[in-house]
Amino acid sequence: MSDQINDSRRQFLSKAAIAGSVTIAPGVFLHQTAQAKPDEKAVTSATRWGMLIDTDKCSKGCTDCVDACNQEHALTGFDRPETDAQYIRKVSLVEKQTGHEISLPLMCQHCEKPPCVDVCPTGASMKREDGIVLVDKHICIGCRYCMMACPYKARSFVHETIENQTLSAPRGKGTVESCTMCTHRVDKDGIPACVEACTDENHNAMTFGDLNDPESTISKELKKHGGKQIRADLQLNTGVRYQGL
């Protein structure tokens, strides 16, 4: 969209802003910590939403997060596992040497530099200012380039006519979709359905929060114990991080 700012322009502006603030008041930065977004205001890059998943707390047979996600978005199966929409996949990793097994939920990693956005011919695949990567289904033509570009196999294509959608998750045949980090909840100061379910069931394997806010639980935890990106070699700077990998 024309009102979006590209990366290089943003970097220039942020440098200019830093230079400006130094000139005005040396040593003093007007640091803006994230706080509840007023309803009528647009999301800004002051916030970057992210998720931290502790694989040590994620048990193998558990699908609470996936079930909650399916319910939240009214995802239905058509008995076609290959093509049925999946926002979250449960993935198992086995280390060949030791047999040690890790189970983890894998969803859209909400990259800072998303390949899906790069390849989209219509601008439907987009990143919100607060770092959430979405598909604008109004202008998605269903070409599925983004599905090919995504290194995480995070996106699904809707092959069937969909009925009985929920209010917060409009979805229909011929468009691509993926994890929205529950924007409809996050915009109203809520947390994603998967994180809520995981916490409610006392697994506590998922943490949601603002990566830009050094005082947030997720930032503190990441600073203290770190968190890995999957395929960090691609340098996408993912918003979803994993511990215990």
Added chain:
Amino acid sequence: MTRFLRLSLILTGLIMLFPSQGMAETPFPIIHEPEGKECVEDEDDMRRNHMNYIRHQRDKTMREGIRAESEGSYSLSKCIDCHVEANDKGVTPTHNDKEHFCVACHEYAAVQIDCFQCHADRPQKNIKRSSSDQALKDQLQEMLAAKDMGDVQ
């Protein structure tokens, strides 16, 4: 020339005499109007501009995350909540029925709408939905079990 004029006059007269035969009109659709509620704008305004009101807002909601219900904000789901109601038989019309509020007019005007390919066409309270899709749940458990067999790494 005069002969042609005379002929056309007779024809015009005939058409005026029997309007039902000469100019059969498509019957105006029956539009379900909710009782006792006032629409967000005047009826004439809504008929002409409803598409612009909603369209203008969709990008703001989708791309900028503005979900406020402030003055001057419109919502497709609010339209649906008022205008789509269960009929006498207790059945709520879907976008496949001519009875549906939106469809009734759009069929008449021959304007195709794509809204309901993705958006809910009935109020949420009128949609029966199981707590979670069992088929999908079973499928997932099956896939997890398949991994136990050691065929996935």
